[in-house]
């Protein structure tokens with residue numbers, strides 16, 4: 001039996017009315033935010049249907065349109081599989097094909113929230129990491145044109161249209177793994193708006209809201225094997241299926257335009273005054289450890305997180321990273337035990353049912369390491385706290401790039417790919433490799449002093465002997 005192209009999903013009830021436009025309709029939002037929103041509407045009502053927008057690929061639009069915009073979400077754990085159909089997405093647009101339709105729905109009076117999972121690189125940050133890169137080709141284009149290409153471009157042009165029409169702004173809700181994601185988004189949108197009209201920029205500053213948020217759920221990329229598995233357990237073939245772990249968490253600053261939002265508090269979302277401690281703990285402990293496992297695990301020849309974390313050396317390294325290098329860098333959220341949080345992370349990473357590819361996490365290192373590893377590294381260096389394991393992660397990333405520069409396959413997946421590969425290729429030795437590469441990516445510029453370069457080189461030499469490096473106990 002061929003399953004391809006068949007779908008058992010048809011909508012039996014009318015779609016909900018739309019209140020949210022989501023930019024970047026990848027698996028993560030469909031397995032996390034969309035499910036919370038569905039539950040909030042079931043609990044408390046409200047018109048919070050979601051128009052999904054894909055900025056880069058038509059793939060998910062094509063799959064969801066064949067499905068009446070429904071999809072299956074599978075919860076995977078050693079307790080078995082739980083499956084549900086999510087019906088909160090009302091339509092999907094592929095932005096490059098019809099940018100005007102995207103602007104139209106973003107300027108609709110009923111749209112009160114525009115949420116984003118456009119990934120770290122989608123913010124088009126410049127070398128200072130928290131500002132917009134006006135040399136970015138898409139931003140250059142979007143400044144000249146009323147028909148945008150980038151995420152920031154769509155947000156600014158839609159807000160501008162609302163301002164010119166005298167409408168209220170929408171809340172911009174960033175759900176990406178970036179430090180102070182709301183503030184960062186506000187900063188880049190304000191910089192862009194100032195280039196258009198200062199009165200408009202002032203309106204953005206005073207009327208628009210950019211709450212910070214922390215999102216958490218492990219969502220592996222959907223594969224054909226997963227689609228088959230989903231079909232066996234649910235009885236229908238769904239090309240748009242997403243898989244996720246049982247755990248989920250969402251913490252949001254409760255600061256929405258006109259207080260308009262779904263009743264997320266009713267379904268377990270924490271609505272708080274200050275997200276920073278939650279976000280920092282998650283970004284450093286979970287995402288930082290993920291990056292460590294991705295680069296060290298790839299160098300050691302593992303494929304998935306669950307496989308790599310079962311390696312004693314990698315597990316010891318990650319536990320040391322949490323205990324020695326990260327714990328002291330955190331302002332732990334109220335009523336939270338960091339030890340319990342770390343123990344829970346280990347269990348989540350070990351979930352044998354989640355086939356979370358190291359390759360998926362290793363991509364876009366130039367965009368991910370600044371908030372996960374370089375931030376605490378910089379702070380620990382200034383405060384005289386332990387930092388060697390953080391340096392090991394940077395060294396592993398450098399070796400990973402170097403190995404990708406030696407052959408075309410598998411290729412490096414990073415917005416700075418060309419520059420990074422070139423820098424690795426022309427480096428005559430490890431010291432030059434460290435200096436060439438760290439000069440390129442945003443946020444890395446402030447790192448290398450001579451001492452740090454030497455330490456990185458020494459670790460890179462040891463990484464040749466992987467097991468000695470990951471067992472960095474005591475002496476660091």
Ligand code: CS2
Pocket residue numbers: 177215216217218219286287290291360361362368
């Ligand atoms: C991962 C995250 O791909 C990555 O870089 O670290 O997607 C991670 O799985 C999520 O943030 C978990 O909430």
